[in-house]
Amino acid sequence: MLTQTVFRSEDLPVADRFDAWCEIMGRVYAPMKMTSEFAADFRAHLRCIPLGEVTVYPTTFQQTTFRRTPRLIRQSDPEAYHLSVLLDGEGGTAWDGHEAAYRPLDLHIVSTSLPHETWSGRLPATIVGVEIPRAALPLPCGRADRAIGRQMSGREGVGALLTQFLTHVAADVGSYRPDDAPRLGTVLTDLVAALFAHNLAAEPLLPxxxxxxxxxxxxxxxxxxxxxxxxxxxxxxxxxxxxxxxxxxxxxxxxxxxxxxxxxxxxxxxxxxxxxxxxxxxxxxxxxxxxxxxxxxxxxxxxxxxxxxxxxxxxxxxxxxxxxx
Structure with missing residues (x-):
């Protein structure tokens, strides 16, 4: 069985739940400023699954706004890309004067090295998140950065392959041995690189x-x-x-x-x-x-x-x- 760390807000006193959620997200992704209208009694569930250099984490959480500021980037930057597939709920991201909205089976991509703000809608959101070091992605860094914020779908083509892989691994960790983790991480990294390359091959039209x-x-x-x-x-x-x-x-x-x-x-x-x-x-x-x-x-x-x-x-x-x- 793959190693995983589980976080359940219900296991903590009500007053400690949101702070604990902020702490674990800071470790999984990067330090962020986080706010939520439900902070007084926050509900979230997360499983963190390390796959070699890559980390996968299926999570469900209540409305939250995540801010990665220039000051936090200067203080600490793991130099990684974050990719997530939205399974339920809605959300959006703002970065460098641009904005994008997401619905179920859309793919969301940001970088820990660039300031951005991400938010989820009022209903609980369910995602499968992925953290990949920039150095691990087999694409020129400047080219990979161009994928940030692009409208990418997990419903078809390479995006569908990536979504199926992520949801299968997240749902069935018991089918794999711990020594499978690095190999699964390599497959996942290649799928993300293929998704980036496919979407960068032509400029997409925003409908x-x-x-x-x-x-x-x-x-x-x-x-x-x-x-x-x-x-x-x-x-x-x-x-x-x-x-x-x-x-x-x-x-x-x-x-x-x-x-x-x-x-x-x-x-x-x-x-x-x-x-x-x-x-x-x-x-x-x-x-x-x-x-x-x-x-x-x-x-x-x-x-x-x-x-x-x-x-x-x-x-x-x-x-x-x-x-x-």
């Missing part, structure tokens, strides 16, 4: 749908970071993103929701989490409502009841009853 997904993800991130601001309206979102209101509404209509409905859903979810948090039971409900954009308590109660089937005071009371003695 309009990819542009739309990237823009929508940027808008959703702006809304999430502005939830506590009372003047967060569709008009303000459109102005901040330099879009017309009509185009903004069309983007959200394709997702089956209105802009105002999306803002309302996020605010109610945030308020519901605060109401269920034992550490905030002494905070009045009207104060929590105001924090998340509901200055009128009656409006908050009405919206909360319509969404969750009970008034906020009853939801909080039920949450207290559910707390272990």
């Amino acid at each position: 309009p749908e990819a542009h739309r997904r990237t823009l929508l993800l940027r808008i959703q991130r702006f809304i999430h970071h502005s939830l506590t601001e009372g003047d967060l309206t569709p008009s303000r979102v459109a102005a901040a993103m330099h879009l017309s209101r009509s185009y903004l509404h069309r983007l959200f209509q394709q997702e089956g929701i209105t802009v105002a409905g999306y803002i309302r859903r996020l605010r109610l979810e945030a308020a519901r989490r605060d109401l269920a948090d034992p550490a905030q039971h002494c905070i009045p409900i009207h104060a929590i409502a105001a924090r998340w954009g509901y200055p009128r308590a009656a409006d908050f109660t009405r919206a909360f009841r319509a969404t969750y089937g009970m008034p906020p005071i009853e939801y909080r009371r039920d949450g207290v009853r559910r707390q272990p003695c």
Whole structure:
């Protein structure tokens, strides 16, 4: 059986979970600044599988933003490429003035030597990540760097071969002996090199749908970071993103929701989490409502009841009853 190290956030006290996740990701990939809206009670599961010089790690985690800054690069750089295949969820990356969005079976590539920011969506993301030293990849370094951020698919061709290899190894470590690890690492490195070379052979055209997904993800991130601001309206979102209101509404209509409905859903979810948090039971409900954009308590109660089937005071009371003695 291949050697693997397992991390489960549930094995740790709630207060220690996110810090432990940041620590292990810093060891597996590189030191990063990490934030999450779920940091107070973070859920993640990771298995780290060393294959010689290469490391494979299947992992599932809640919404997280990862930032690799110039200062962190100067302090410590393992000089490696990170490649991951997204199996579930959504995410994106920003680097050097560019952005890309990812959906399931897209391949995501960054370098520990270049500043970037990567984020996952609000729902838990599942990936199989790979760390490959730059020196191990049989391609000129400058040429390999051109693959960073490119739209690469794990649905067909070399990308599908790589995805199948990664998911098989991650799912069936018991079929291999420890001395198979370096050989599997060599095969994996060759597949990654083949993927890079194939995609660099011709300049890909970015389809309009990819542009739309990237823009929508940027808008959703702006809304999430502005939830506590009372003047967060569709008009303000459109102005901040330099879009017309009509185009903004069309983007959200394709997702089956209105802009105002999306803002309302996020605010109610945030308020519901605060109401269920034992550490905030002494905070009045009207104060929590105001924090998340509901200055009128009656409006908050009405919206909360319509969404969750009970008034906020009853939801909080039920949450207290559910707390272990």
